[in-house]
Amino acid sequence: MNGVLYKVRESFSTVKPAEKVVADYILHHPENVVSMSIQQVAAESFSSPSAVLRFCKTLGFGGFKDFKLKLAGDLSILNMHDMDKHELKPGDSLTNIMTVVTNNNIQSLTESLQLLDIEQLTKAFHYLVNAKKIDLYGVGSSYLIASDAVQKFMRINKPCTAYSDFHMQRVSAVNLEAEDVAVAISYSGATKQVIECIQIAKSQGAKVIAVTKYADTELSSLADAVLFVAANEDDFRSAAMSSRMATLNVIDILYTACAHEEYDDALFHLKRTHEIIQQSGEKGGTTQS
Incomplete structure (x- = not known):
């Protein structure tokens, strides 16, 4: 690719x-x-x-x-x-909006697949499989992706953290060790808070994985493994729509690779977490979505 x-x-x-x-x-x-x-x-x-x-x-x-x-x-x-690559204009029909947004997301996924370097992906996957702890960093919509990763990896018994508070991110980073992995999520590759946390994590000896856009950025230069994603954003770039979809897809790839590497153990923990969630639902708690 x-x-x-x-x-x-x-x-x-x-x-x-x-x-x-x-x-x-x-x-x-x-x-x-x-x-x-x-x-x-x-x-x-x-x-x-x-x-x-x-x-x-x-x-x-x-x-x-x-x-x-x-x-x-x-x-x-x-x-x-x-695919239809028309841009949206004021007054466009809901049907056209539906088509263009969907096609932009599909195009971002396709281009991101082409950008993914198998050597970098393999390196990142091995870091995660062998990690004692995984710490994820992101701001805004990137934090939501980090949070999604936590709920995935925790279900296969991979200790993870992702804090929305910047001070807690720094505290978490300074407590990392050489056996740990820091995952930085920033499409721009220039998010100040994320870069600062990564610098702290590296000073503690942790391995760094960056998920970012294809460019020579400060974040990509700091990372031990870089996974590039593509995006096709329109005037509503602040919503980070297609870049979010592409980054979530990379997280899903990494999670699935880790689960299959330790298949029996991962399946055991997935079944156990599913059962405990179902039990909480039967007792009147929040059920699994």
Whole structure:
């Protein structure tokens, strides 16, 4: 998986002007690029072959041929999920809102799957399986994702914490040890509170997993394992809709991998937690949702 077009789109804010025109041409003519030479792309984008080559290497590809090969693979996957990509406008029907929001979420999941590096995912999964304790950090909607992770991992007997209060997050981080894992959830990769907690966790020897957007951020540079997610947000970005869905999916992947690694033990604890919750419901408590 490579997420080529997503990487091209996200590169706009970081690449040099000479490479930005290459990125713009690729985004608008991806199908043409896979059958073009490096000289043709340079001519059509009003750049130079060296700028095209530099751009490909900036994105982490071995060269232009490697870039084209990965781009062709991504296009075949995207064509399998051909969706309506219209943006919402004031006055749109509820039917259109339903379709566009759903398709944006599906597209984010598909692009995030392409961005996930199997080596990084394997590393993160092993950290969690062997963790004595898992501490999760997030602010706002990212905290809700951290809280969701806690209720999942606790049910398979993996000790977890996630605090909404920043002071408690710092207290929790300073009490981590080398056998523990800190999971940072921040789409921007620049959330000050999360970064501060991760710095504290690293100073205590804990391993760090970051779930964030594809970019060279302070958070990704601090992490021992980085899991990138993609998002297609509209003007209502503050709701963090598609990025939340993509991040929840990564958490589900990690949880499922850990549960299957210790299958019998995880199944035992899942059955036991289910039974105790059912018992509380029979006694008039809150039942399982």
